Amino acid sequence: xxxxxxxxxxxxxxxxxxxxxxxxxxxxxxxxxxxxxxxxxxxxxxxxxxxxxxxxxxxxxxxxxxxxxxxxxxxxxxxxxxxxxxxxxxxxxxxxxxxxxxxxxxxxxxxxxxxxxxxxxxxxxxxxxxxxxxxxxxxxxxxxxxxxxxxxxxxxxxxxxxxxxxxxxxxxxxxxxxxxxxxxxxxxxxxxxxxxxxxxxxxxxxxxxxx
Numbered sequence: 001x002x003x004x005x006x007x008x009x010x011x012x013x014x015x016x017x018x019x020x021x022x023x024x025x026x027x028x029x030x031x032x033x034x035x036x037x038x039x040x041x042x043x044x045x046x047x048x049x050x051x052x053x054x055x056x057x058x059x060x061x062x063x064x065x066x067x068x069x070x071x072x073x074x075x076x077x078x079x080x081x082x083x084x085x086x087x088x089x090x091x092x093x094x095x096x097x098x099x100x101x102x103x104x105x106x107x108x109x110x111x112x113x114x115x116x117x118x119x120x121x122x123x124x125x126x127x128x129x130x131x132x133x134x135x136x137x138x139x140x141x142x143x144x145x146x147x148x149x150x151x152x153x154x155x156x157x158x159x160x161x162x163x164x165x166x167x168x169x170x171x172x173x174x175x176x177x178x179x180x181x182x183x184x185x186x187x188x189x190x191x192x193x194x195x196x197x198x199x200x201x202x203x204x205x206x207x208x209x210x211x
Contacts, residue, residue: 014039014055014057014091014093015039015041015055018041018053018055021043021119021120022043022119022120023041023042023043023050023053023120024043024044025041025042025043025044025049026039026040026041026042027039027040027082029078029079029082030078030081030082032077032078033074033077034059035058035059035061035062036056036057036058036059036062036065036074036078037056037057038054038055038056038057038078039054039055040052040053040054040055040079040082040084040087041053041055043120043123044120045120045121045123050120050123051085051087051088051089051123052084052085052086052087052088052089053087053088053089053090053091053117054075054078054079054087054089054090054091054105055090055091055093056074056078056090056091056092056093057093057095058092058093058094058095059095059096060094060095060096061096063094063097063099065092066092066101068103068110068111068112068113069111071090071092071103071105071111072105072106072111075087075090075105075106086105086106087105088104088105088106088107089102089103089104089105089114089117089118090102090103090105091117101113102114102115102116102117149174152174153170156170180206183202183206184202184203184206187202189203191203
């Protein structure tokens with residue numbers, strides 16, 4: 001199977017996948033690159049069209065377009081000549097490895113990776129997520145936290161192996177830290193507790209040195 005045929009096959013596969021998710025409206029985008037086949041899909045919820053999703057199947061050797069800045073450039077080239085709204089999400093598929101990644105496109109916090117494309121029912125919330133600063137902050141914080149947890153796991157389990165024998169040990173230690181941080185965020189700075197006849201300050205005792 002040639003590169004072009006493989007790319008087109010995977011693009012059609014992506015279309016069929018989204019039709020099953022009720023994103024049943026689509027249009028093919030002009031062929032601007034030999035290494036990419038793209039389509040734009042959207043659905044309908046409560047009588048209104050959802051924002052659009054850009055599907056891109058990439059041939060082997062072009063996964064560098066999964067970098068946000070390069071993805072934006074490719075999306076602009078693919079969508080520049082077609083009428084209608086610009087896509088707000090992108091689904092990239094690597095035809096060689098069958099890897100899939102998802103992005104929020106052109107938002108106020110810039111193009112960034114997301115865990116998944118929202119369902120048709122949830123897609124209507126996209127504008128609120130993008131416009132409401134509280135939601136934008138929460139999404140950004142969540143994404144940053146997940147990346148840091150991944151890095152932490154890699155460092156402890158793969159590189160350092162600092163007094164842990166398996167992944168359950170890591171989960172247990174991280175759970176302690178997350179509990180303490182959650183407790184700290186939901187209680188005031190002057191929270192105290194009795195200990196051996198003294199009133200101790202929670203924040204002064206339960207810090208990372210203690211844990």
